[in-house]
Amino acid sequence: HAKGAGRNRLAEFVPAMTAATLRRAALERDLRRAVDAGQMAVHYQPQFACDGGELVGVEALLRWRHPEHGPISPAEFIPIAEETGLIVPLGSWVLQQACADVAGWQRAGAPALTLAVNMSARQLREPGFIEDVTRALADSGLVPAQLELELTESLLMEDVSCAIAFMQAVRAIGVRLAIDDFGTGYSSLAYLQTFPINQLKVDRSFVQMLPQRGETIILAVLALARGFGLTVVAEGVEEQRQLDWLRLAGCDVVQGYLLGAPMSADALAARYLKLATT
Numbered sequence: 100h101a102k103g104a105g106r107n108r109l110a111e112f113v114p115a116m117t118a119a120t121l122r123r124a125a126l127e128r129d130l131r132r133a134v135d136a137g138q139m140a141v142h143y144q145p146q147f148a149c150d151g152g153e154l155v156g157v158e159a160l161l162r163w164r165h166p167e168h169g170p171i172s173p174a175e176f177i178p179i180a181e182e183t184g185l186i187v188p189l190g191s192w193v194l195q196q197a198c199a200d201v202a203g204w205q206r207a208g209a210p211a212l213t214l215a216v217n218m219s220a221r222q223l224r225e226p227g228f229i230e231d232v233t234r235a236l237a238d239s240g241l242v243p244a245q246l247e248l249e250l251t252e253s254l255l256m257e258d259v260s261c262a263i264a265f266m267q268a269v270r271a272i273g274v275r276l277a278i279d280d281f282g283t284g285y286s287s288l289a290y291l292q293t294f295p296i297n298q299l300k301v302d303r304s305f306v307q308m309l310p311q312r313g314e315t316i317i318l319a320v321l322a323l324a325r326g327f328g329l330t331v332v333a334e335g336v337e338e339q340r341q342l343d344w345l346r347l348a349g350c351d352v353v354q355g356y357l358l359g360a361p362m363s364a365d366a367l368a369a370r371y372l373k374l375a376t377t
């Protein structure tokens with residue numbers, strides 16, 4: 100009896116595994132051509148000042164529209180890009196594209212916004228990366244202090260001395276650094292005084308517990324940040340009462356579906372910057 104059930108489960112499991120393996124192989128193959136095929140786009144999620152409510156920045160989030168499978172989540176394709184090394188050219192493309200978009204809005208009359216770009220571990224070890232950043236800034240005309248690179252705790256802890264060298268090189272050209280998904284990784288608090296960072300992004304898992312839970316952790320992060328002279332962004336704000344709580348607690352910047360979801364460059368320019376789309 101049990102044997103029969105086991106066999107059935109195996110019979111279901113093997114084809115499922117094969118399908119996943121085939122999809123992964125196909126995505127890896129298609130990812131190599133996705134930029135040239137025009138399937139990639141950089142979307143932007145707005146970030147707002149907690150007290151004034153004005154737009155202060157955007158986070159660049161990569162989007163892939165596959166010709167057969169439709170939109171593929173970054174949670175699925177970013178790991179493939181990281182494992183294959185494709186994240187290096189892809190990451191440079193995002194940087195170039197995002198700097199050009201934000202600088203373009205500014206030339207069209209929009210205020211100077213901060214641009215946050217997510218980083219993968221592989222890019223830290225890439226010798227040409229700082230040069231890529233310098234080029235993206237020079238080509239676009241964006242001021243270095245407007246660019247902020249987001250690193251996760253796990254990425255920083257993978258190779259601490261490499262990460263510190265990278266961060267120092269980034270700060271030397273005037274670009275800012277943030278720790279993304281703060282509080283979910285395995286970094287030691289002691290590193291906060293060693294890492295030359297500017298900002299902490301409280302992970303949305305804490306923000307979404309508000310107001311019943313999560314307060315203690317967020318208040319502790321705000322106190323830590325204040326002590327080290329860092330600003331705090333709360334991500335994943337979905338409810339008005341979460342926003343109200345964050346404002347009262349003295350959070351600096353908020354980002355989340357309540358205030359605006361990630362959207363195309365044209366949509367952001369039209370909706371938040373009142374610029375006519377070209």
Ligand code: C2E
Nearest residue numbers: 160161173174177193217218219335336337355356357361
């Ligand atoms: P992340 O950097 O932590 O980005 C925030 C994620 O939360 C985004 O998911 C965003 O769409 C989502 N989000 C924003 N507001 C809310 C909200 O109110 N509620 C909920 N539930 N979610 C919200 P997305 O775009 O799917 O990106 C997932 C992750 O993929 C990012 O997490 C980032 O780690 C990675 N990623 C995206 N673009 C890039 C990229 O260009 N390069 C690298 N290396 N990683 C990227």
Ligand code: MG
Nearest residue numbers: 158217249279
């Ligand atoms: Mg991020």
Ligand code: MG
Nearest residue numbers: 279280300334
């Ligand atoms: Mg995050």
Ligand code: MG
Nearest residue numbers: 251279280302
């Ligand atoms: Mg994340």
